Amino acid sequence: MADENISDLIEHYLKEILAENEQVKIRRSEIAGLFDVVPSQINYVINTRFTIQNGYIVESKRGGGGYIRIEKVHLLDDIDVLNSLIAAIGNKLSKRDSETIVQTLYNNELINRREVSIILAAIDKDAIDLNNSDLTDIMRANIMVSILNRLRYER
Amino acid sequence: MADENISDLIEHYLKEILAENEQVKIRRSEIAGLFDVVPSQINYVINTRFTIQNGYIVESKRGGGGYIRIEKVHLLDDIDVLNSLIAAIGNKLSKRDSETIVQTLYNNELINRREVSIILAAIDKDAIDLNNSDLTDIMRANIMVSILNRLRYER
């Protein structure tokens, strides 16, 4: 414990607050000053230790009164389906495969009819078309993975 | 909450009034005086927080007896507003504006919290990023319009 690096210390400091609060809102330079590190190290700590995989959502604002807010979210218990879908997608996704995935989500009662509709609109061919079918498939994969990741937790 | 910037404070002040009234009519210099800022900051607050994307329309008059009036619009009552929203998006949409629009959809009960989450995931910067911020904004606009059009038939 005594040989922790500073990033670990900052991590623990924030997690102590999060043990008693749903979220923590900081001013980046303040925390940096508290631990005597450059401000960008706070970003490093956040990017390596407060990811969505760990159950944290981070949001921030620049400018006067700017802040970084870290929120703890509850990861759903049964996310095997989501994990395997994400793993299966890779970096390209055809229209046909995307429809299969949406159907799977619906069959597993992970999404309802309205949500099916919204997701299909988001990955609609005309919406994400780029005159380049490879790029379109990449875009479709990215969007789908982003949505699947979002479905893994509830706020 | 105590460390908000002044623009946020002015925004909340006006929205508190709007919570109980359909509209609020102010004298710019009065509000500026109340918060001890230059008058043009009131324009900044209005331009960034009371746009049609936010679900407000603003009208004003100069000269003696001049005023600024902010009025809430209701997406549900008025399908035209959905059209003007789509028109306002045009062919490019920033991350900030997109978040504003999604929030407005939620405020107007056109979508629920989960749907907010899904839509934000679909237009997330990292999801649709192409190492070209112009293209990202175009993509975000396309996806958003596609979803808005879908919502038209989904309620």
Place this chain on the structure above:
DNA sequence: AATTCTTTGACTAATATTGACTATTATTAT
């Protein structure tokens, strides 16, 4: 020795604040 993780800082991006200048409308004086 190689690899991975941490630390640093220069540069970039986003947002807020300010004030000089402009535009519009109302009121007063001629």
Place this chain on the structure above:
DNA sequence: ATAATAATAGTCAATATTAGTCAAAGAATT
């Protein structure tokens, strides 16, 4: 009526105040 003046709001660019990115250097681990 018309012109001058007063009383408003609008625009825009400069500056201030934050946070984000990225790559290089250093430290720790394998």
